[in-house]
Amino acid sequence: MDSLFPLDLHFGGIDRAIGVYVLDCPEGPMLFDCGPETTLPRLEEALRECDLELADIRHLLLSHIHFDHAGAAGALVRRHPELTVWVSEIGAPHLVDPSRLERSARRLYGESFDVLWGGLTPLPEANLRIAAGDVVGWDAFPTPGHASHHVSYLREGTLLAGDACGVRIEPARTIVPVSPPPDIDVELWHETIAEIERRAPERLALIHFGVETNVPDHLARLHEELDTWAARVHDGMTQDEFRAAGLADAGDDAEVYDRVAPYWQSWLGLQRYWQKRDASRAADPAA
Ligand SMILES: [Zn+2]
Structure with a gap:
């Protein structure tokens, strides 16, 4: 197994907020996630620190x-047209035409959209492949919950987890089930965690941030935190109360967690989840 360590993109000037991975595959180097357009210069610098150019x-x-995770994908292909990009079937159309995604994100982020994310460059369909089954030697499988279109990749005990295993700024102990809108699904996320437990990886490559090796403990606590967060919103905590409770849980690490996985966003995501669920229950009590 190749060495496994995150390339710190120093997103927003914060250390250990977003870390992507460069690994070997049979055809040469591959990347797992790429960060937003705003950190593209830093990504290229980090690759050079590994003696790689983007074109490699x-x-x-x-x-x-x-x-x-993926904001820079279109811009990367524009600079490096030979790059093949793997994404879930549900996610693919939004990379080809990111206009709807950008509109809804601008509503959520307001003026900070440009500062945080820069932009979204459309990705040519010809560069896209659907991530399912064998992906250059990795086993790609759906891991919905954090997002409906999330996939993770497993090979030789390493799970390229993305956000399916929550956020944990290693070596901090706090794990947060980051739940931004629009399609967080608590039940599906529990099923995803159970599926990952069944596959029993030895290490989790987290984008936020680092490699976790005590996998059973991490996943058990993620189940618990997810239930705690979902209940807090369902029981009527306001956004401020929810954030205060999260900050208290995170202790000394509170500030970095609030910047990397803002509590206000998770409150909004869970609020929307419960509204949709309660509405569908009212329409069909057997659901
Ligand atoms: Zn995410």
């Missing part, structure tokens, strides 16, 4: 299309 990368494997 053969494949980009994406976990999901949230900007902190």
Whole structure:
């Protein structure tokens, strides 16, 4: 197994917020997630620190299309047209035409959209492949919950987890089930965690941030935190109360967690989840 360590993109000037991975595949170097357009210069610098140029990368494997993971994908292909990009079937159309994604994100982020994410460059369909089954030697499988279109990749005990295993800024102990809108699904996320437990990886490559090796403990606590967060919102905590409770849980690490996985966003995501669920229950009590 090749060495496994995150390339710190120093997103927003913060250390250990977003870290992507460069690994070997049979055709040459590959990337797991690429960060947003705003950190593209830093990504190229980090690759050079590994004696690589952008043009050396053969494949980009994406976990999901949230900007902190995939925002730079289109811009990367524009600079390096030979790059093959793997993403789930649901995510693919939004990379080809990111206009709807950008519109809804601008509503959520307001003026900070440009500062955080820069932009979204459309990705030519010819460069895209659907991530399912064998992906350059990795086993790609759906890991919905954090997002409906999330996939993870497993090979030789290493799970390229993305956000399916939550956020944990290694070596901090706090794990947060980051739940941004629009399609967080608590039940599906529990099923995903159970599927990962069944596959029993030895290490989790987290984008936020680092490699976790005590996998059973991490996954058990992620189940618990997910239930705690979902209940807090369902029981009527306001956004401020939810954030205060999260900050208290995170202790000394509170500030970095609030910047990397903002509590206000997770409150909004869970709020929307419960509204949709309660509405569908009302329409069909057997659901
Ligand atoms: Zn995400």
